Amino acid sequence: MSPVMLITGASRGIGAATARLAGQSGYAVCVNYVSNREKAEQVVRDIEENGGKALAVQANIADANDVERLFHICDLELGTLSVLVNNAGILEKQMRVEDMDASRLERVFTANVTGAFLCAREAIRRMSTKHGGSGGAIVNVSSMAALRGGPNEYVDYAASKGAIDSMTVGLAQEVAKEGIRVNAVRPGVIYTDIHASGGEPGRVDRVGLATPMGRGGTPEEVAEAILWLASDKASYSTGTFVGVSGGR
Ligand code: NAP
Numbered sequence: 001m002s003p004v005m006l007i008t009g010a011s012r013g014i015g016a017a018t019a020r021l022a023g024q025s026g027y028a029v030c031v032n033y034v035s036n037r038e039k040a041e042q043v044v045r046d047i048e049e050n051g052g053k054a055l056a057v058q059a060n061i062a063d064a065n066d067v068e069r070l071f072h073i074c075d076l077e078l079g080t081l082s083v084l085v086n087n088a089g090i091l092e093k094q095m096r097v098e099d100m101d102a103s104r105l106e107r108v109f110t111a112n113v114t115g116a117f118l119c120a121r122e123a124i125r126r127m128s129t130k131h132g133g134s135g136g137a138i139v140n141v142s143s144m145a146a147l148r149g150g151p152n153e154y155v156d157y158a159a160s161k162g163a164i165d166s167m168t169v170g171l172a173q174e175v176a177k178e179g180i181r182v183n184a185v186r187p188g189v190i191y192t193d194i195h196a197s198g199g200e201p202g203r204v205d206r207v208g209l210a211t212p213m214g215r216g217g218t219p220e221e222v223a224e225a226i227l228w229l230a231s232d233k234a235s236y237s238t239g240t241f242v243g244v245s246g247g248r
Contacts, residue, residue, distance in 0.1 A: 002053060004078045005230065006030040008061050008119055009088025011040035013192030014141060017219035018085055018226050023047030025227055029054040030074040061088050061115030071122040083230045084123035086116040087141040091157040093199045105156055112160035116140060120171060128178040135179025139229045140164050142184040144245045154198065172239030181238040183229040188245025190217045212247030
């Protein structure tokens with residue numbers, strides 16, 4: 001039986017690269033998406049063409065009922081969950097805090113924070129030895145923005161990733177004796193679609209130049225760190241962070 005990895009937001013970007021690498025590494029992969037069915041099914045086909053097993057499941061992680069359904073389908077179709085990658089995340093148009101309205105803040109925090117908590121809850125209910133599970137790993141996708149704060153662009157997004165950092169530290173301790181490790185990656189600027197939703201599709205070129213390495217990163221480079229944290233090779237690491245940000 002292959003270990004099962006559920007990746008939220010795996011139709012594009014970092015999640016899709018993680019799904020492909022997980023498939024190559026022997027995981028059966030649950031490829032979650034919210035609206036982009038075609039892309040999610042392409043990720044599944046890519047994994048299957050390489051001899052792996054995968055399943056695309058539509059679910060809005062900001063919706064508690066959807067999250068329960070997502071995990072239930074994953075149980076039925078792929079089997080016992082070993083790894084959750086809390087990857088799905090959004091950002092909105094670049095602006096200063098004084099211009100942000102309540103509905104934007106609700107969208108960002110519900111998708112980025114509540115969604116990650118709901119998925120972690122479902123994973124723990126399945127993996128914790130306290131609930132009869134056999135352990136596992138949670139990898140959260142935070143951001144270097146949590147440390148930098150995102151001034152003049154998206155302080156709300158940065159703060160949502162700060163919440164993910166606190167969740168990583170606290171939850172790791174809560175479940176450490178129940179066979180579950182909880183860690184996070186902090187990507188810097190990575191070539192994905194997310195920057196277009198902020199209104200600056202070329203942002204990675206601009207910001208990447210200013211990093212010590214002088215370039216943006218690739219989703220595949222982030223995926224490598226996620227797969228390591230998920231694996232038994234990281235067996236004594238919990239509540240910690242791996243930066244994938246070109247030196248800053
Ligand atoms: P992306 O290319 O915009 O992809 C976002 C993914 O999340 C898509 O698969 C999307 O599904 C899914 N998604 C969005 N909202 C969702 C929801 N409510 N429920 C379920 N799935 C949802 O983003 P990315 O750059 O790969 O980002 C992935 C993670 O890395 C995010 O948490 C982001 O904050 C973090 N990150 C990214 C960077 C970067 O520079 N790219 C840097 C630091 C951290 P659909 O395709 O169906 O829309």
